[in-house]
Amino acid sequence: MSSTSFAVAVLTLVLLSVSHFFAVDSKLSDVDIRIAGILDKAKNLYMKGVNVTDVVRKLDEVVELYERGDIDRARDILNDIEVEVLELEKIADNVYRSIVISKAITIAFLVSIPVAVYYFLPRVYLYIWFKLRRRWLVRG
Amino acid sequence: MVGEGIDLVLDEEVFAVILAISIIASALGIALTLRPMVSEPFTAIGLLNEDCRIGEYPKRIVNGSSLRLCIYVANYLGYPAYFKIVYRIATNRSLPNTTTPSQKPILVEWRTVLGNEEEKKFPIAVPVYRVGNETQIALVFELWVFDTGKNLWVYTGRWTHLYIDVEV
Numbered sequence: 001m002s003s004t005s006f007a008v009a010v011l012t013l014v015l016l017s018v019s020h021f022f023a024v025d026s027k028l029s030d031v032d033i034r035i036a037g038i039l040d041k042a043k044n045l046y047m048k049g050v051n052v053t054d055v056v057r058k059l060d061e062v063v064e065l066y067e068r069g070d071i072d073r074a075r076d077i078l079n080d081i082e083v084e085v086l087e088l089e090k091i092a093d094n095v096y097r098s099i100v101i102s103k104a105i106t107i108a109f110l111v112s113i114p115v116a117v118y119y120f121l122p123r124v125y126l127y128i129w130f131k132l133r134r135r136w137l138v139r140g
Numbered sequence: 141m142v143g144e145g146i147d148l149v150l151d152e153e154v155f156a157v158i159l160a161i162s163i164i165a166s167a168l169g170i171a172l173t174l175r176p177m178v179s180e181p182f183t184a185i186g187l188l189n190e191d192c193r194i195g196e197y198p199k200r201i202v203n204g205s206s207l208r209l210c211i212y213v214a215n216y217l218g219y220p221a222y223f224k225i226v227y228r229i230a231t232n233r234s235l236p237n238t239t240t241p242s243q244k245p246i247l248v249e250w251r252t253v254l255g256n257e258e259e260k261k262f263p264i265a266v267p268v269y270r271v272g273n274e275t276q277i278a279l280v281f282e283l284w285v286f287d288t289g290k291n292l293w294v295y296t297g298r299w300t301h302l303y304i305d306v307e308v
Contacts, residue, residue, distance in 0.1 A: 028291060035222060039253065040288035043219040046256065056220045059253040063222075067251060103173055110169040117162040125150050 031066050034078050035059055041085050048096040050088050055081055178218030178256070185225065185283040186212035187300045192261045200305045207268050209302075211281060212261045215254035222286035224251045224293060227266050230280045230301070238297040241282050244271075270306045278303050 038059060042052045058081050065074040188210035189196050201207055215221050228244040236242040247267060252260055271277050283298040 056255040113166045114163045
């Protein structure tokens with residue numbers, strides 16, 4: 001490969017690797033970027049099982065305010081949401097752990113049902129059978 | 141069977157059936173517990189009339205006037221997402237498809253943030269005018285979602301349109 005074609009290949013690779021940056025919407029405002037950042041965190045929190053309804057509702061309010069041109073109010077609410085997200089991030093791991101534990105308990109319970117049926121059903125049935133017939137007399 | 145005495149009162153076949161039912165119920169319960177939160181993620185956009193109901197859409201409008209409609213958006217992606225609805229006036233030849241948005245200019249856009257399994261309806265007013273010599277135009281509404289990883293608006297492939305005759 002000649003040095004010129006090698007240079008062209010390298011340049012093409014570099015351009016390809018950064019091409020997605022050119023695709024970024026030039027109309028994105030700082031509010032858009034902040035909403036996206038918070039939403040990304042909210043998405044991760046939601047995946048961990050944290051309730052982010054309030055965050056989403058407030059973000060929607062920010063979008064409405066921004067569209068109406070009330071940028072200052074939108075920024076104020078964004079600040080509040082960022083604090084709220086930070087608080088939620090602190091409890092996220094505990095929430096996730098408790099969900100995993102509750103799932104494990106549910107599965108253990110479900111697995112134990114057939115075992116319990118196999119072990120207890122005949123005994124319980126026999127107990128009830130005898131209980132219902134305790135006044136019966138056996139004739140020779 | 142557990143014991144000879146039990147054999148006398150509880151039929152083995154009945155016991156086997158009950159045991160099989162309990163195993164199936166248990167397996168089903170475990171599958172439901174471990175199932176993914178969203179098996180088929182999707183988004184939806186719909187166009188409603190000015191009372192936010194399906195049907196009774198206007199058929200004619202005066203050139204250059206404003207039309208009141210209602211937009212419906214739904215998020216079933218499995219996570220909260222930031223959407224924008226883009227409005228364009230197109231013709232038969234410039235409609236979007238499931239992979240490419242319409243190439244006509246954006247006239248109005250609305251944005252909203254929706255949680256998972258959340259839906260929203262909101263009234264809108266859009267400008268309507270003739271495109272070239274076409275008397276019948278299509279009011280096109282496309283749904284875009286914000287890719288938070290790339291900081292980029294991405295066309296979802298969901299769109300809806302309303303054909304309308306424009307009177308001069």
